[in-house]
Amino acid sequence: MSEVQEKVSNVIKAKEVDPKFKYKMSKMHGAEKVMLCFQCGTCTADCPIARFSEFYRPRRIARMVQFGLKDRLLSDKALWLCSNCFTCVDHCPQNVEIAGIVRVLRNLTVKENKVIPLVYTVLASNLLKGGYVYEIREMHHKKRAGLGLPPLPKPNLEDIEKIFQITGSSNLLKGVETFEKVES
Amino acid sequence: MTSYALFLGCTIPARQPHYELSARKALPKLGIDLVDLDNMTCCAPPPLQSIDLETSLAIAAYNICLAEEADLNIVTLCTGCFESLAMANTMLKENNELRERINKILSNAGKEFKGSKEVKHYLQVLMKDVGLEQVKSQVTNPLNNLKIAAFSGCHLLRPSKLLRFDDPERPRIFDDLIEALGSESIWYRNKLKCCGGLLRGYADDLALQIAKEKIVNAKKAGADCISTLCPFCFVALDMGQLQIRAKFKEEYDMPVLHYAELLALALGIEPKELALESHKIKTDKLLQKIV
Numbered sequence: 439m440s441e442v443q444e445k446v447s448n449v450i451k452a453k454e455v456d457p458k459f460k461y462k463m464s465k466m467h468g469a470e471k472v473m474l475c476f477q478c479g480t481c482t483a484d485c486p487i488a489r490f491s492e493f494y495r496p497r498r499i500a501r502m503v504q505f506g507l508k509d510r511l512l513s514d515k516a517l518w519l520c521s522n523c524f525t526c527v528d529h530c531p532q533n534v535e536i537a538g539i540v541r542v543l544r545n546l547t548v549k550e551n552k553v554i555p556l557v558y559t560v561l562a563s564n565l566l567k568g569g570y571v572y573e574i575r576e577m578h579h580k581k582r583a584g585l586g587l588p589p590l591p592k593p594n595l596e597d598i599e600k601i602f603q604i605t606g607s608s609n610l611l612k613g614v615e616t617f618e619k620v621e622s
Numbered sequence: 623m624t625s626y627a628l629f630l631g632c633t634i635p636a637r638q639p640h641y642e643l644s645a646r647k648a649l650p651k652l653g654i655d656l657v658d659l660d661n662m663t664c665c666a667p668p669p670l671q672s673i674d675l676e677t678s679l680a681i682a683a684y685n686i687c688l689a690e691e692a693d694l695n696i697v698t699l700c701t702g703c704f705e706s707l708a709m710a711n712t713m714l715k716e717n718n719e720l721r722e723r724i725n726k727i728l729s730n731a732g733k734e735f736k737g738s739k740e741v742k743h744y745l746q747v748l749m750k751d752v753g754l755e756q757v758k759s760q761v762t763n764p765l766n767n768l769k770i771a772a773f774s775g776c777h778l779l780r781p782s783k784l785l786r787f788d789d790p791e792r793p794r795i796f797d798d799l800i801e802a803l804g805s806e807s808i809w810y811r812n813k814l815k816c817c818g819g820l821l822r823g824y825a826d827d828l829a830l831q832i833a834k835e836k837i838v839n840a841k842k843a844g845a846d847c848i849s850t851l852c853p854f855c856f857v858a859l860d861m862g863q864l865q866i867r868a869k870f871k872e873e874y875d876m877p878v879l880h881y882a883e884l885l886a887l888a889l890g891i892e893p894k895e896l897a898l899e900s901h902k903i904k905t906d907k908l909l910q911k912i913v
């Protein structure tokens with residue numbers, strides 16, 4: 439792509455803007471304050487990921503929500519680079535919760551675009567199979583016993599399954615497309 | 623004795639039984655009785671919250687319900703579990719509409735979140751229930767010669783509005799508890815910044831870069847070891863050093879110990895009882911300094 443073509447492809451076109459998106463977001467738990475962002479940049483300056491990543495910029499996420507750039511937001515894998523450290527939540531002068539906004543956007547990506555990091559699907563299926571997101575194998579149980587540790591609590595898998603069913607998460611995870619790596 | 627329902631989570635019992643071992647040996651010595659409750663499950667950490675918030679809140683609340691039924695407050699070792707459970711606890715206690723929604727989900731599993739219990743991290747229990755002076759007075763093997771780089775990890779402190787643990791900008795609790803063991807808790811650059819641990823698995827290069835900076839900063843400040851609370855921070859920094867060696871050809875040889883391990887040593891528990899050989903970065907030299 440030539441430099442000019444690249445610039446043109448980055449231009450925001452009216453048809454990709456969803457003007458109601460910011461209102462929908464404002465109703466979601468964690469993203470209520472998104473319209474209060476005045477782009478000071480504190481979140482990006484203090485974000486441990488933005489320091490090292492070429493692509494991840496929390497301030498830009500807030501602006502893109504305000505602009506209604508839903509499709510771009512949900513298709514950008516950089517969304518998965520937030521490490522949930524909550525520094526942005528603690529530091530924002532407007533009480534905007536970027537980490538909360540990112541969580542809402544990830545929930546939407548899973549629900550509407552059906553895309554998710556592979557490890558997350560592994561964690562969820564481990565939880566449904568064994569009650570823990572990290573698979574606890576026979577060798578782990580043996581090692582514990584060898585160290586004199588008591589047996590682990592037995593999770594009630596039926597209850598977990600019920601919760602996943604009733605919230606729709608079981609269906610959510612059916613037929614999702616996964617990716618292994620996010621470019622940083 | 624003060625009794626607490628011990629919430630173990632999954633990473634500690636599966637990958638770091640040495641952490642659990644040290645906590646189970648040290649905490650009862652200070653009058654904390656740890657009760658194992660059946661049916662305890664996953665804390666519903668950020669990856670699950672990223673899939674669906676309501677599901678994760680329901681799973682977290684399910685555990686709190688078990689503690690409510692047993693009439694016990696919860697204590698966690700892992701800061702990740704602490705964050706997931708304490709956040710859910712505060713959110714559901716303070717937001718009636720959300721509590722109703724989650725309770726509707728939980729009723730299918732025969733549970734109801736009442737909001738009658740607290741979720742604490744064991745540092746809070748040491749600070750508030752046991753008290754700094756009492757910890758100090760029980761130390762029989764002071765770790766006098768050690769400079770320790772405390773690394774609390776993010777999820778002990780933030781989001782501070784929901785966790786209410788310590789001042790997130792100038793925290794003291796962890797440092798005070800280290801100094802109660804006779805060691806010095808040192809300052810190092812970017813001490814409070816994230817270890818990148820949660821990105822391991824899909825953005826490993828980035829995670830490793832972040833961990834490396836952390837270790838370099840602790841080394842430059844003259845640390846004898848890094849002390850952690852979270853099993854993910856531990857993996858990022860302990861196992862991380864092997865990966866740093868392979869990728870960057872740099873060797874730091876910086877032991878990483880969970881606070882409970884240091885506490886157990888200071889309370890006079892023998893190193894051989896603590897399965898310290900499970901650490902990737904050997905702790906022998908450090909132990910020579912203190913025993």
Ligand code: SF4
Nearest residue numbers: 475476478479481530
């Ligand atoms: S710190 Fe808050 S107000 Fe400033 S750019 Fe970030 S979200 Fe917007």
Ligand code: SF4
Nearest residue numbers: 485520521523524526
């Ligand atoms: S929570 Fe995410 S966006 Fe906010 S500072 Fe941490 S890594 Fe950056």
